[in-house]
């Protein structure tokens with residue numbers, strides 16, 4: 001071990017020495033609005049690049065369009081031992097009146113920094129940038145094996161990560177995704193699918209409704225059946241780290257006028273899935289309930305289209321990246337047992353393909369996508385320490401002993 005301080009102690013001290021640096025970086029990121037839509041990440045990307053210029057790790061900005069750059073910092077272009085991935089875009093403000101602080105000022109109070117994106121995910125992004133800088137200074141051999149990617153378009157479907165993936169820039173042996181886990185190590189993530197349920201019937205004058213086949217009435221029966229049969233069944237499915245799967249009816253549409261029997265109606269449902277529930281399985285399950293209400297026999301037709309789908313994933317607890325992150329928590333005196341992440345993240349691009357992936361970042365999910373978003377600055381600093389300590393362990397494959 002290095003003379004004097006251990007590498008752990010040196011990394012921790014180096015992160016702490018840059019606490020005010022980190023606050024400035026996070027404030028600057030919050031002051032660079034990147035609401036999505038429209039998804040313009042140019043100002044936020046410029047701040048990240050500027051900060052990276054001092055970390056001796058090559059960095060570049062690139063994206064599918066000029067106004068939505070992602071930033072990637074990596075010593076090696078081909079394959080990274082460890083990839084830190086988070087996002088620069090944020091959700092919209094929602095009701096501006098509900099904000100008690102300027103969402104783009106980066107105001108601090110009681111140790112928290114406020115603003116849209118403060119937690120989701122600029123807090124994670126700032127921690128990753130600081131961790132890389134500290135690693136480059138204190139453990140250049142580790143920094144050389146690590147990449148940090150801060151992508152655009154996470155909140156609207158992951159096109160930013162997809163763009164980098166398509167160019168082969170995100171190949172990695174393990175991935176740490178920066179999202180709000182309260183700095184816990186999340187090793188399982190739920191999936192999400194949006195399904196459009198359509199019914200087709202036959203139109204008629206509403207004065208002789210029996211002459212037609214009412215698509216709206218059939219859709220109502222189908223949805224009612226889902227609510228009564230499928231929703232309770234989903235609630236009984238269990239996972240040790242994730243909440244049960246769900247189905248929520250989101251939008252409804254159909255019909256042309258009150259005096260016309262509608263020949264078409266549709267609903268869009270949001271289905272959250274557990275690992276091992278595939279999108280096809282979830283789709284078939286919904287369609288089966290249409291058959292159960294006897295739709296075909298009444299000349300009505302039902303179909304289910306997949307609008308978006310993000311697969312769930314689960315990383316084995318024995319994976320090096322999991323053990324490294326848990327060991328990093330223990331090194332900081334924090335409790336260390338894996339948790340689940342109940343939302344969807346860009347981690348699915350890796351986890352669903354069998355690449356060991358964890359989610360870890362400051363803030364809690366309940367405090368995001370709402371007005372007055374904030375993140376505790378001390379926790380962002382803790383995240384940077386966890387990132388640096390975990391990276392060092394992954395790259396040197398240290399402390400990879402499975403938990404008892």
Ligand SMILES: [Zn+2]
Pocket residue numbers: 087120121154179180
């Ligand atoms: Zn996020």
